[in-house]
Amino acid sequence: MVCEKCGNPIKDEDRFCTYCGEPVSKVNQETQQRNLNLDEKWWTRFSKVLNITLYIPLLIIIYIVWSLNSTTLVGSLFGEYEYKNTYGKAFWYSFIVVLIYVAIMRIARKLLNNNF
Numbered sequence: 095m096v097c098e099k100c101g102n103p104i105k106d107e108d109r110f111c112t113y114c115g116e117p118v119s120k121v122n123q124e125t126q127q128r129n130l131n132l133d134e135k136w137w138t139r140f141s142k143v144l145n146i147t148l149y150i151p152l153l154i155i156i157y158i159v160w161s162l163n164s165t166t167l168v169g170s171l172f173g174e175y176e177y178k179n180t181y182g183k184a185f186w187y188s189f190i191v192v193l194i195y196v197a198i199m200r201i202a203r204k205l206l207n208n209n210f
């Protein structure tokens with residue numbers, strides 16, 4: 095926060111301005127603290143909503159990856175083709191996709207936090 099009289103920065107725990115000696119008004123301090131808390135609350139809430147929203151595409155991606163890989167067209171020895179259930183493959187593909195997605199989101203969030 096800053097001094098009301100001279101505008102120089104004051105530490106939160108200081109009672110007087112170290113530049114001009116003006117007493118720090120308690121009311122001013124509390125109002126600023128409250129505003130800061132409000133800002134923090136708003137930001138936390140917003141980033142929570144943002145976090146959930148960011149993971150919605152992941153559900154769609156997993157659904158696509160799963161449906162593409164859970165059945166595979168396989169050729170048999172007799173030249174016939176049939177669909178085979180390949181849930182193991184689908185599981186691992188989905189698993190890898192989740193890991194990559196989470197990693198990308200973490201990096202993106204770090205970059206965003208550094209910018210703000």
Ligand SMILES: [Zn+2]
Nearest residue numbers: 097100111114
């Ligand atoms: Zn001052």
